[in-house]
Amino acid sequence: MADKTVCIVGLGIGKLYVAACKYYNWDVITVDQNKALNADYLNVDDIPKAVHIDLAVICTPNYTHERVARQLGSRYVTNIVVEKPGFQHAGAWLGFQQQYPKSRLWMVKNNQFRTLFADLQGKEIEKIQLFWLNKNRIPGAGSWFTDKYKSYSGVSRDLMPHLISVAQRALGQCIATDDFTAQCYQQYDMSQLQNDSTYGNYDANGIYDVDDCAYFKSKTNNVDIECFASWKLDIDVDIVEWRFFIKGGANLTYGVGLCPESAYETMLHEYMYADEATYQQHQKYDVEIHAIIDHFVESEQVPLFAKLSI
Ligand SMILES: NC(=O)c1ccc[n+]([C@@H]2O[C@H](COP(=O)([O-])OP(=O)(O)OC[C@H]3O[C@@H](n4cnc5c(N)ncnc54)[C@H](O)[C@@H]3O)[C@@H](O)[C@H]2O)c1
Secondary structure: OOOOEEEEEOOOOHHHHHHHHHHOOOEEEEEOOOHHHOOOEOOHHHOOOOOOOOEEEEOOOHHHHHHHHHHHHHOOOOEEEEOOOOOOOHHHHHHHHHHOOOOEEEEOOHHHHOHHHHHHOOOOEEEEEEEEEOOEOOOOOOOHHHOHHHHOOOHHHHOHHHHHHHHHHHHOOOOOOOOEEEEEEOOOOHHHOOOOOOOOOOOOOOOOOOOOEEEEEEEEOOEEEEEEEEOEOOOOOOEEEEEEEEOOOOOEEEEOOOOOHHHHHHHHHHHHHOOHHHHHHHHHHHHHHHHHHHOOEEOOHHHHHOOOOO
16 A cells, blocks of 8 residues: 555646656545546545645636645645746745645655756856747746636746746745846737647737746855746747856756656655655745745846847
8 A cells, every 4th residue: 555645736747747657556536527537536635534635736817826835734744846936925925834834835846856957966156047048938828827817927926937947946045036127028918829839828819918928036055047938039940048158167058858856856855755854945945935936026128138249
């Protein structure tokens, strides 16, 4: 018999977590309100109360994250893992922990668990430059992702949490947030878009009122950090490249593809078995990601991407 029970809520990206849990032979309960997906349950509240859940992953649209987390917190789930970008505000994240002290709350930071970080061990980083620039990968123009009411905002909440978490992991600490720039802008509107993105489901009748380009800059312990993210840009090929400038040369540059399943496996294992100190460190990262995202402001296009010199 498996020694742990995991619950996956939402079977879009959630399917990937089902596979990751199978790797550890954990028992998996699935929940999705879409009957066509044949999950074990349609709603978290349908799971019998006698079933203890050691870890649950919330993979539902952003506007439902907190509501589903409350359902899980009410039944004392030990670890509640929430897909990025977490909750709507940092305050909601902190408030949840006070209200549900029996549950540990984690944000998905799958990119922190890529193996490339082993190369940075013992190296003195001077500058971090992280690019996630897609030629055409809007996650469903007209879907919930591009409706501000449902996603809270666009690429600044979709891709920036990943990049910020990568900078945290490379630094081994939080990013200094006393002085930073966090800008975003909306480049496209629905009338300019068609069903040609390499990802997501297009809905011509849907809403597109979110930012699709974002820029973040900070300096932490004399390390310059710059992050660039876009769903759609006028470029020949995707530029998803992470650069770490090392003191004395030998800079490290990684062209990164989709996050491998092994990173999700490592993350779930860490969250499942983490000691209190590890949990507290992740909490700092998670609150910081929320706090930074809360501060993204709409700006003019030109000053933002004029900074691109790649
Ligand atoms: N970490 C990553 O790299 C990564 C990648 C993709 C998506 N995500 C995140 O995962 C989340 C889901 O994204 P997606 O692309 O899978 O979305 P999606 O719309 O494809 O799938 C969401 C699923 O949740 C179900 N659902 C909605 N509300 C529900 C509820 N209350 N109870 C049960 N099921 C419910 C829907 O029926 C649907 O099947 C988002 O927050 C997104 O930001 C993260």
